Amino acid sequence: MIKIFLYSLFVFVFINNLSAQRRQNVTINVLGTTPLLGVKYDTRILKEQNNGFGLTAGVGSIELLDDGGDYEASLSFGTNYLFGKGRHQLLIGANIAFVFSRFYPLDSKPKNITRTMFIPDIGYRFSPTKKGFTGQLTWNPLKSNLDRESAYQYFGIGLGYSWK
Numbered sequence: 280m281i282k283i284f285l286y287s288l289f290v291f292v293f294i295n296n297l298s299a300q301r302r303q304n305v306t307i308n309v310l311g312t313t314p315l316l317g318v319k320y321d322t323r324i325l326k327e328q329n330n331g332f333g334l335t336a337g338v339g340s341i342e343l344l345d346d347g348g349d350y351e352a353s354l355s356f357g358t359n360y361l362f363g364k365g366r367h368q369l370l371i372g373a374n375i376a377f378v379f380s381r382f383y384p385l386d387s388k389p390k391n392i393t394r395t396m397f398i399p400d401i402g403y404r405f406s407p408t409k410k411g412f413t414g415q416l417t418w419n420p421l422k423s424n425l426d427r428e429s430a431y432q433y434f435g436i437g438l439g440y441s442w443k
Contacts, residue, residue, distance in 0.1 A: 301326055302333075304406065304413045304441035311417055311435025312355050312374040312398045313339030319355070319437065327443075329406055330361040330368055341378065351380045355398070366405055370415060374398045396421055406441050413441035 302323040313319055317339025324332045335358070341351035359372030380392040402417030414437060421431045 302329055302406070302441065302443055304439055306413065306415070306437035306439030308337070308339070308435055308437040310433050311415075311419055311437055312357060312372070312376065312400055313337040314353050314376060314378065314396070314398075314421075315339060315341045317353065317355075319439075321359070323361075329365070329408060330363055333359050333361065335359060335372070335374065339376075341380075351378055353378045353396075357398075357400075359400070361404060361406075366407055368404045368406060370400060370402050370404045370417060372400045374400065400435065402435075410442040411440070412438075414438050 304321050306319050306321070308317050308319055309315070311317075311319075312335070317337050319335055319337030321333055321335045323329070324334065335356065337353075337355045339353040339355065341353060353376045355374050355376035357372050357374030359370055361368040361370055363369055374397070376396045376398055378394045378396060380394070382390055382392075398419050398421050400417040400419050402415055404413070404415040406413045415435075417435045417437075419433055419435050421433070
């Protein structure tokens with residue numbers, strides 16, 4: 280858990296230093312690369328471009344309400360590429376999400392489980408050329424290391440703010 284936290288801190292600092300004068304956006308996501316509900320930060324790697332390679336980092340929750348004390352939270356990192364000029368782009372990305380779970384089985388001590396999920400995304404992104412509203416709709420075929428059969432396909436939506 281400490282290793283993942285330190286790695287996350289390093290990635291956030293790296294992205295923050297990298298992102299000066301670059302296209303950046305913060306979105307609130309439903310499904311997508313932050314399973315269920317989350318917040319994601321995205322920045323382009325090259326300066327003064329609205330397309331090309333980018334890096335993302337996000338946090339999310341898999342359970343919104345649970346009265347039993349169980350929880351599941353996620354931390355995701357990824358890279359993506361935006362194809363297209365102007366405000367309309369095709370988004371193709373690869374992400375990894377670490378899902379942290381804690382549950383209380385009957386007659387037993389609490390159990391902590393960490394899973395990894397590979398979450399690609401393919402979709403549409405609207406991104407202003409200056410600053411303002413941004414949104415995206417993605418298709419996310421998900422593969423989990425929980426068991427061999429854990430594969431899901433769903434759509435994600437993200438709404439947020441973009442700036443340079």
